[in-house]
Amino acid sequence: MSSLPLSVRSSDEVASPLFLPLPEKRIVVGCGGVCVDFLAAVSAYPKPDTKIRCSSLKIEGGGNCGNALTCAARLGLNPRMISKVADDFHGRALMEELNAEGVDTSYFMVSKGGNTPLNFVIVDSQTNTRTCIISHGNPPMAPHELSQEILLSALDGSRLVYLDGRLHETALAVAQEASCRKIPILIDAERQKEGLDNLLNLADYVVCSTKFPQAWTKAPSIPSALVSMLVRLPNIKFVIVTLGEDGCIMLDRRVEAEIPELEEKDVDSVVGLLRQKIDGRNAIPTCIPSKSVMRLKADGIGMVNGRLLVGTAEKIPASELVDTTGAGDAFIGAILYAICADMPPDKMLLFATQVAAAGCRALGARSGLPWRTDPRLAPFLC
Template structure:
């Protein structure tokens, strides 16, 4: 019997957000709006998104013994997330510096802080917590060795969802445990060796030809070992692929984007929750794109995440 629909193992940051008319070029200074501080971090975002949707959710993370850490814990508890696995101390709480332009696009720089102190030993010490979860979701704002330990110690029957963000080379055993691997277009290109620069296509890397579109990327990613792959495509929705089956595109509802911060985290949390309920991958992704679409219609990350009722009304 599982106590949690979803356990998130990941980062918890304070998001320091400034609105700008345009993002600065190298060496350039631009004026922005007043600074606002929001609870964030990919791990904490996913946990809050799942909790708001009604999933029984727990978070394994590390925050500092400071005001930002207390802000994050308060946000988790308000969403109904079990914070017994959140460790306190070791370094200041992580911080994300975010600029948002009028179109809603954002640029982010992360100072990991306490997130970098979430260790494989912490994962081993939380073995009982992992054993109580139907699905475990991880990202790469914590050390890769910690993510690898989660993959190695995943209990039998549990499902691992990995969003490799920010992208980094992934060990074969981590890729093999992913079900699914969730990537956006840049992350897909990075893993396949096409690019080392965000948003800019480069030369074909060591993996050889990766094709010209998401269907080809999905086939190439599956060849690296994950059990399934989901590629998020922004306003175009998502593409899902499983070994032995044709890739399926899932459309997103049309919405007016205000701020895309945290939308990918909301999508991944919703996907992981619905997979834990036993839904097929395409059906889970169809729900998740609606959650992600709802999230971009409001400012902020966690503050923008919808309830199940709001998703149903979209």
């Protein structure tokens, strides 16, 4: 796993007066998955019992939490990561790569035996899809390995905690301590996992994959599922569902708007109207927000006071689209930065979409992640 020169990696390098100041509190703590990605790009997914040559091959760090924190570090945050690797070649290389990116790995657990998690990724250049074969690390991380002293040190001075749903017992210990200390928590709800419900009950923000909201709530549509999530999770400030090339939807709760004059609207109808305002010819990301806070209802589920925002994805030319691996992690890394920078919701969605699109222009989850100085990010950071 190669790394770029350290001279371009400092989060404080942005001395140019064109850039907005970095967030005052920019320490974020992540707990979750890290692995080595073996990525092979092929012209088409191989048929059973055949051989095929790859057009390109890359070995680099992966894992949801590792990817998202690498993205956050490149944008200017100071991430600390809690995870576990083995004391083998892959584990040492992973920690070296993360440290070079500006992710503090001093809170890692390192087992003397066993193996570091590996992920084999086949990138189909014909369909722009990727297939992952995951080998979990052994032995798995146990909650007692994270001492109270180490946990308190990791959380000291942190602005935000991010959990990707892996290492769920350890993650719950982190979430409970963060909650006691009034540190906001963002959960990556990629799919239903053991222990995820306990984490969601402590969350302040949730970013979901396309299928999660309906799978978790059994609601008939994505918009109604978002309402259901906020009804069931009263502490959540916002929930975002990413929809791949179809963009994203955000439901932003507005608790202060508890007034009887609020207009009551069906959530599916509002999302439909917002989608009608999207200009399909526009290749750059756009965000269409509802004009005001309203009482959004979903039949048979309930209602919440909030605002809806529908975002579009960047239309990446086929000649530039290389690999979507880690696009969701890049999106979350940008959301972490946006929360620390107090970005308004519409700007937050556009920023995260732009960062995710940049990552899709290179093979692997991390190679294409943009730096804070990337001209494509100038509208958000200058």
